[in-house]
Amino acid sequence: MPPPTAVDPWLTSRRFGIVIDAGSSGSRLQIYSWKDARAIRDSKGAEVDNTLPTVEKGTKEGEEWFTKVEPGLSSFADNPDGVASYLAPLLEHARTQIPPSLQPETPLFLLATAGMRLLSPEQQTEVLQSTCHFLKFHSHFRIDDPSPAGPCGASVRIITGEEEGLFGWIAVNYLMDGFKGSDEERTTYGFLDMGGASTQIAFEPSKEEREKSHGLMDVRLRLLGGKEIQHQVFVTTWLGYGTNQARERYVGQTINEYEGNRALLHRPAATSEELVSDPCLPKDLKLTESPVQPSSSSSHSKKPHTLLGTGSFEQCLKQTSPLLNKDTPCPDEPCLFNGVHVPPIDFSASHFIGVSEYWYSSEHVFGLGGPYDVVQYERAASEFCSRDWSHIMQEHELSRQKGTLGGDGEVIEDGKVLSTGKWGDQVEISRLQMQCFKAAWLVNVLHEGIGLPRIVDPGGNSTTEGEKVAQQANNKGLGRPKFQSMDTVGDIAISWTLGKMVLEASNEVPPLSESTRPPINSIPDAGHSSVEPPRPPFLDFDAIEDQLSHHLPSSLTRHSLGFSPVGLIFYFITVTVFITVFYRLRHRIRSSVRRFARRKDRDYIAMGYSMEEGYTFTNGLSSPSRPASPTSRGVFRLLDPLRRVSSFGNRPLRPASIVVTSPTSRSGQSSPSRMSPHRSPSFPPQDFSNGAATSYVPGSPRLYNGNLVSNGSVTSLTSRSRNSSRMDLTSPYVAYIKADNLTDY
Structure with a gap:
């Protein structure tokens, strides 16, 4: 659907923001929008002063506010030049959705997560440089200038797991109205996120714990009236405790235990036909897996083993619980698991919302997304695990053929929901294979790890805050549990990108005072980057x-x-x-080339003539040949190019005096006689009677085959007497030119 035109009322006073979530498997562009704070206050008055800007989808209708490309940005670690073509569709999509007049004031963020964190610093630098260059010089969107945060400031960078969790916490509380009300009435939600590699928690401790805790992040959100609300949030990440990496550790543990028992019983090494029992796989499912990092040094533990599912959810819970490493030393009390410090959680007042794997593992197969009931959840998991794998595959195939199952686990016929708890054709077989393990891991993290109570008083919490939170959840249709898995609220997906845009929209509200601080402080590793800013090319x-x-x-x-x-x-x-x-300029170029060629001929003729007659030309004067000093030779060699340049072109001839030398007298001295200077620009050869030599003026005639040609006559380069048939080389009459600068000719 085309974007709205400039006259559309929906665009009036509307601002936009763009976030590109550069994950490990793909990059997702999401466009958000909100009304300008001044316009809202002008239209609604003071009643909105204590509310945050309303962040919505960036399109009036449809789903064009979202698009994605694959694979992840980190896949260009060895080919940074490919980033431009990779991001071009995303940038083009954003340009088609946002009016050109609003693009210069629209902030654009590309924030990379887990995939980019795994690259080396050099690879991160090259990829971020290419990304920053493309976005900055190929769009009109607002991108930060270079700063310690990165080559494009905070607009293009790798965010930490703590930042990701904090943005998610802001998104959840924004959608669940956790920021509304006065400071005394406001109760926020905790945020849980689990992916394939890590799991995160973000929550606001109680007032008493905030005074004792350290490492809390200050979050300040500016309301439409300019007033700020402040929260202190604890955020931490457990790397290696996502579902995929937990499964890898579990496989290594299971194989090590099997090999250890085999060694104790002195049984032979396992063959390819021997099976290893696995209670975390559906019944009779066989999978051949290798431990990624086996803890045992045994060579047998490093080989692939075939795991046979026994389908026991209860046993799976027991075997996955040690993977939490609850016994790890805790250097900073208190800790939850793996020695990570977490302030005490008061579940009587704290209510948590889980996204990502918490939602997928609950909804896609069991159809139990939303309010969490541990009894109902474990019953569904136990029933699924105990089913034969062949029956599960038959049901999956029927669902795929009928195409009647929705992605939310509902069976729909004629527009009516007939049943829930089924899976649609979009559920991959790998999800069905790992569902039993992921369900057990989720339960262990929630109850054994984080400490969520398994048994809840049917009467619920009697505190005022708890009742208000329950009422808010009821208004959203989500019940009143201590924990609930969610994917969307209304038509807005819960995503850390939404939290980032809430911060951006809040920060654009005019503050009440100039001393207002930034919206977030103390985010680890969020303010510095070793990546140098890009330099724009001369012509792009x-x-x-x-x-x-x-x-x-x-x-x-x-x-x-x-x-x-x-x-x-x-x-x-x-x-x-x-x-x-x-x-x-062709005529001038041709003339210059000819003059340059003739000049070389003239210099050659003059040099040959002077050497033959025993004279040298020094500064335009003929003198007896004598060796020049090294200093004078060096000086004239340096000045020769300048003299040639200065004499390049057609310049008028200077007068020259002709000096005729008589034969050497007996005393060894010559008697030169001076002629009057010639003023004609063409200096023809002259004859002198009584044995006078024929004069030669370098540069006037042309030289062909070693002879001087002048007016159709050939004149010998040597001076000859008209009264003698031979030439006396010992005592000739020599005519030479006395000029200010011979090189001028």
Whole structure:
């Protein structure tokens, strides 16, 4: 559906924000929007002063506010140049949904999570550099300047697990109205998140515990009236305690126990036909697995083993409980599991909401998403685990063929829900294989790890705060449990990206005073990055075209043509200008080339003549040949290029005096006679009677085959007497030119 036009009332005073969640398996772009705080106050008055901005989907209708690409951004660790084409569809989608006039004020964030954290610092640097460069120079969206947080400031960076948990906590409490009411009436929800690699917890301790606890994060949210509300939140992450990594540790533990028992009984090593019992697999399911990091040094423990499901949920609970490592030393009391410090949780006042695997493991197979009842949950898990795997596959195939099952576990016929607790065709077989283990792991984390009570008083909590929380949950249709799994509230998905946008929208509300601090403080590793800011290229045609894309027809864009039309136009103009300039200067260039070639001939002739007659040309004067000093040779060699440049071109000839030397007298001295200077620019050869030598002016005639040609006559390079048929090389008459600078000719 096309975005609304500028005259649509929905766009009036509307602001937008974009978050790209760069996860390990893909990148998801989500567009959010909210009304400007000033406009809301002008229209509704002071009644909204104690509320947060209403963050909604970024599109008026439809689901175009969300899109994604695969694989994850971390897959470009060895090919950072591929990031541009990878992110291009996401950026193009955002541009089509947000009006061009609003894009310069729309913040864009690309925040990477688990996948990017696993890369080396060098790989992280290269990928973030490429990402920052593409987003900054190929869009009009608002991106931070370089700062200690990263090359694009806080707009492009890797967030910590604590940040991810904190943003999720903000999203949950925003959707569940946990931030409404006065400071005394306000009761927030705790947040639980479990993925494949880690699990997280975020909650606000009681007032008494906040005064004693350390390491709490200050969260300040600005209400529409400019007033701030402050919360102190505890956030921590358990790496390696997600469902996938917990399963890997469980497989290694099971194989080690089997090999240990075999060694005690002195039985032979297990063969490929021998099966290892696994209570965490549905009955009769066989899976061949290898321990990723076996704790035993036995070579047999490192080999693949075939696990046979026995389908005992109760036994699975017992065998997975030690994986919590509750016995790990606790350096900072109190701890929950694996030696991680967590302040005491008062479950009589604290209510938790779980997302991700808490929702998937409850809803997709059991159909028990929402309010959590441990008795009902364990009964459903026990029944599923004990079923034969062949029966489970038959039911899955029937569901796929009929196509009548929804993704929420409901059986629908003629628009009516006939039953729940079934799984649809979108549930993968791998989910069914691991469902028994994941259900047991979830129960152990909730009760053995976090400490959620298994038995709840039917009368419920009698405190005022608890009753208010229960009423809020009832209004949302979620009951009043201590824990509930959720995926959405209304039509808004619970995501840490929503929490990030709530912070952004809150921070844009004008503060009551200039001394207001940032919305979040003390997030570990959130403020510094070793990545250098990108430097824009001299000419980036793709970026230039992106700046002009909104003014070009769709048929002339780079994506339609397969090349950059801006680059093609630039090269065409450059070549055209070069050809035009060269054509206009062709005569001068040709003349300059000819003069340069003739100048070399003149220098060669002058040098040969002077050497033959025993004279050298020094500063335009002929003198008897004598070795030049090293200093003078060096100076003239340095000045020679300058003299050539200064004499390059057509310059008028300077007058020259012709000096004729008579034959050497007996005393060994010569008697030169001076002629008047010639003023004609063409200096023809002169004849002198009575044995006078023929003069030679370098540069006037041309030299062909070693002879001087002047006016159709050939003159020998050597001076000859007209009255003699031979040349006396010992005592010739020599005519030489006395000029200010011979190189001028």
